[in-house]
Amino acid sequence: MWPQRMELVCPAGTPATLRAAVQAGADAVYCGFRDDTNARNFPGLNFSVPELAEGVRFAHGLGAKVLVAINTFARVGEVDRWRRAADAAVECGADAIIACDVAVLDHVARNHSGRVRLHLSVQAAAGTPEAIGFYARTFGVRRVVIPRVLSVQEIAALNRAIDVETEAFVFGGLCVMIEGRCYLSSYATGRSPNLNGVCSPPEEVSYDEDADGMAARLSGFTIDRYRPGEPAGYPTLCKGRFAAGGKASYLFEEPVSLNAGSLIAGFKAAGVTALKIEGRQRGKGYVAEVVRAFRSAVDAVEAGGDAVEIDRLLAAQSEGGRQTAGAYRKTWR
Amino acid sequence: MPPFALTLGPVFFHWPAERLADFYRRIADEAPVDRVHVGEVVCGKRMPFSDPCWPDVIERLERAGKEVVLSTLAAPATVRERRSIDELCGDGRLVEINDITALPARSGRPFVTGPFLNVYNEVAAAFLAGHGARTICPPVELSLTAIGGMAHARPQVEFEPFAFGRLPLAISGRCYHARLHGLHKDSCQFTCEKDADGLAVDTLDGQAFLAINGVQTLSNQVHAFCPEPSALAAQAVRRLRLSPHTCDMVEVAGIYRALLDGRLEPQEARHGLSRLDLPGTMVDGYAHARPGWHSVAAAG
Amino acid sequence: MVAHAQTMNAELPAFVRRLSPAFAALPLGPALTLSLRALARRRPAVFERLGEFRRERYFIDPVDLGFAFTVVPDGERAQVSVARKGEAATCAIVIRGPLLALLALLDGSRDGDALFFNRIIAIGGRTEAVVALRNAIEDAELTPADFVGLDGPLARLADAGVLGGLDMARRLAAAAPARAGREP
Structure with a gap:
């Protein structure tokens, strides 16, 4: 072979x-x-x-x-x-x-x-x-x-x-998670790769501008925040910035x-x-x-x-x- | 009406051997559960720590009349991890399969499939039943109705919805506890041991969202599905799974036992659970075909 | 990439912008409606790809013009109207950005994802409808001739003419001082 x-x-x-x-x-x-x-x-x-x-x-x-x-x-x-x-x-x-x-x-x-x-x-x-x-x-x-x-x-x-x-x-x-074994998307949005063929689906995405810049949200959960003018990203769950153990970081994977x-x-x-x-x-x-x-x-x-x-x-x-x-x-x- | 059964699933967290021994001693003596899973599911690196405690734990549970199930790894990778699966699959007790790796070694003898195995429809269920699956704990994202659809189509298999605990949402090749502490998985220093229910992961806006447990990601919220027994029976479901946490699991099992026996109403059961030291707020969206973090019963 | 971003980020030169308010008075809506419907007759698959979103109202807001458009891309029932800036709230979807960036999106010369993630265009409302539109346009391989309903050699002439004009406008825009407030 x-x-x-x-x-x-x-x-x-x-x-x-x-x-x-x-x-x-x-x-x-x-x-x-x-x-x-x-x-x-x-x-x-x-x-x-x-x-x-x-x-x-x-x-x-x-x-x-x-x-x-x-x-x-x-x-x-x-x-x-x-x-x-x-x-x-x-x-x-x-x-x-x-x-x-x-x-x-x-x-x-x-x-x-x-x-x-x-x-x-x-x-x-x-x-x-x-x-x-x-x-x-x-x-x-x-x-x-x-x-x-x-x-x-x-x-x-x-x-x-x-x-x-x-x-x-x-x-x-x-994907940082083992594919086919990840339900993060349905946990937040009700739709998942295994069942619906989508991860972090666009109908649940919102980009909300506020005093601190822009928040990218998925079903209301803030996945990342961007300062004015900072390049933004799609709010894919595992590429988000989260707070854990007292610090904010791209815990799972950077974008x-x-x-x-x-x-x-x-x-x-x-x-x-x-x-x-x-x-x-x-x-x-x-x-x-x-x-x-x-x-x-x-x-x-x-x-x-x-x-x-x-x-x-x-x-x-x-x-x-x-x-x-x-x-x-x-x-x- | 035939009775409903209760299963205590495997401990997902890296508890020291002593804690495991104490925990199962109490479960053996006091918890009204019929079946108890033992063994490491999440991370093969933890096995050398817990392995020595299992023979005593199993003996103790069996003496107390519990049916013991040997759980196997969800994401085996190394030769040693694969060998551990092979060995466990040779045991005469029931075995829980959490990866197809275990199937060839166990095919033809009875087994349970855990929530890490993708059983989404009646054809997959029948296929696994043909290989020896006796109980199927389906992926957590499936609703009770979907599980009922499989149960009605395959009455020879028993379906066991995941009813209590932080939801196992994902598993990775990467260890997030190690990453958070600036370490690599291969030299992780077992920092996951500090978080006996997982480490909370919040959004930047302070919303409670997820929890990490080594290579595993769970929900921050605690899935607490407390159905009417008749609703379960209507879906041909006769068994529920409870997932261990540091809160009083004997009390949790007692509440579910009373719920299934009709001695507690669902809202009384939820109230009872809410008074325990749970690691997160209670949700049940998945069971109702909603996003997992939704709380349908509380809204109703 | 950075160079593209700069070009796309640029606003129309002031002299072009000064001309633009006059457009609003023209019967632009009916003309665009007709050309969109003509396109739907010739290329129905483009609109089928939009699925349920073809009946949505898109608010297209070129930030460097004094007016905006609303578009319902419903094939042969398509509807384009000129709208006031304040009417965004009446639409489920808002797409906002410099005119040249929006045009680049339409003729497929720039990828919508890149324009969005570099914060050159902004979107609001139903993100899934924007994704559908972007994917439909991606597959359509539209040319300016598609919009005016030309075929054959005439179409190629029109494409060359309009695209040449667009290119020139982009070059002009790129040469103009970059918009303040954003350092790519």
């Missing part, structure tokens, strides 16, 4: 972004339907069934794959809706379904085996050989998106212990994003099959720019390029906004 070229998997929140990502050099794009069957269920985002079919045609025409995320947990009594989403993805010609719920995995394994690959979503939080082996044996899962809590060394050890492909997040938003560009060669050596860029909610201009840069960096790594060259290719991606290599470096913990 190792000599294989690493695959670059890129986000597509809309058809326009899908086209932009494919044209910028994505090996595969991932997207979801315009409902709560996918974990980026934001207003105005995602695909209708005809749009997905058209997107698949476009991507396949340029040699790129389309992975469809059906990565929320089916609601009691509504499992059929998630099954139908999987059926629709297969009908559209999707190359893989990214799922986490046993109900979806089981349905695809039983009915579409051979027509579509199954990838285990990061929402399933499978990070041990035992868990991954279980999903592989039971449902024929071919690839696991690894939870963002493992270091590169641990990923290497994991790859030696499993016989399915791994996909690692390399750039974009960063940073993930950039593991400098670790691409490390991922390659660790046996990672695919590198994933996060950001289905991001605009096409942004996605195209990031994909282009990572395309050239991955190609350079594959061609044996050195670290200086990789850094140069990704330089523009590390400007503006604070970044971290997250759990890939052990000191993050």
Whole structure:
């Protein structure tokens, strides 16, 4: 498996972004339907069934794959809706379904085996050989998106212990909590990634100006405050500033994003099959720019390029906004 | 009407072995609970401290007629943590699974699934039942109605809503106690031990919001779901889970026992709980399909 | 990024601003309403993407003009009106910022997120409606010709003309002294 070229998997929140990502050099794009069957269920985002079919045609025409995320947990009594989403993805010609719920995995394994690959979503939080082996044996899962809590060394050890492909997040938003195991959003807002496909949903967000500047609130809870003119952020719960133990701090995580560009060669050596860029909610201009840069960096790594060259290719991606290599470096913990 | 059962879930916090021993001694002798979970769930690094106390605790509980469940880690990562799960899964007692890692080792023998396992629908419940799940404590964000939907569809499995305690909301690879004290998880100095109910996390505007417990994030507020027994029965639910805190858990169990036996009205039960030394105000939103921090019963 | 922020943050040069109050007297609302409806006839998917939010009233407030707009982007029933600054309270959503930034948002040349997080545009009211609008515009790949309903070579000419004009206005604005009170 190792000599294989690493695959670059890129986000597509809309058809326009899908086209932009494919044209910028994505090996595969991932997207979801315009409902709560996918974990980026934001207003105005995602695909209708005809749009997905058209997107698949476009991507396949340029040699790129389309992975469809059906990565929320089916609601009691509504499992059929998630099954139908999987059926629709297969009908559209999707190359893989990214799922986490046993109900979806089981349905695809039983009915579409051979027509579509199954990838285990990061929402399933499978990070041990035992868990991954279980999903592989039971449902024929071919690839696991690894939870963002493992270091590169641990990923290497994991790859030696499993016989399915791994996909690692390399750039974009960063969940600090183990994904699929976090209910912070529903605690504050009533809506969560697992159930509704949203975290810190926009309808619960308010930006309130007062004498001290601006407060970003979620369902009335102050997530951060900004002085007049200070760059603001979206009030994502785990990136907020809170008071604990007598001091105010970004207790869980600073408002940073993930950039593991400098670790691409490390991922390659660790046996990672695919590198994933996060950001289905991001605009096409942004996605195209990031994909282009990572395309050239991955190609350079594959061609044996050195670290200086990789850094140069990704330089523009590390400007503006604070970044971290997250759990890939052990000191993050 | 068949009786309702009460479970005492695992202690989430880093209590010293002595405190654990004292706590379970009292539970064994005085608490009207049927089933008691023991073992470390949140952080594998704590296990060397608590491990030595468990044999005595288990013996004591079983002598007192309690059914003991061995809880396993929610986020195993190291070889040692994975091995601990494997060993516990070999035990003849009931085991609580909090990560799929434990499933292959336990499949075919009876187990409980804890609130860290994603069981959101009747298909997932049936799947786990097929592997041996006997009791399912669903994710805390599910409403009683949603749990009832699963319970009606899968009468062979017992459903156990999380009814009392700070809500386990998230688990991370990063230790927030260590981070708050400028340390890393790998050399954390076990600062989480100082906060026996978790450390309060407030917003910048002084609103009580969350609590941290090492790698775990909980609600600041205490979920205190006190339903009419008939409301539980209507959802085919016959068991509730109480989560340990430093407040008088024997008293908490007594209040829930009286509530389920019909000797206390829900508002009397809530009043009784509110007089204890709880770490936060009482909420019950999740049970009513509302945001978790809402307090529906208090408003009603 | 910082350079963009500066450009976008700039207000219209004073001489352009002096011209602007006269616009308010023009029948701008009906003209914009018609062009939005024409767009909806040609590109209905753009409006479908808005979902339930197409029936919301958006208050678009270019801070460097003497008037504002209200927009109900309901496809072929779309409605644009010129409004007084004080009418924001009648709308569920308020989007406020320099005219050039708002136009950049519309033609997709600048990402709404970046404009907002750099405090160049401000939003109020139903955040989810703004997110929906931003995502719909993102996917639409609109050009000025889309608004005036042109096709083919004429459309390309119009695009070049309007975008060229916008570019020039941006350059003018960037050259003007930066607005006080904000150090990027």
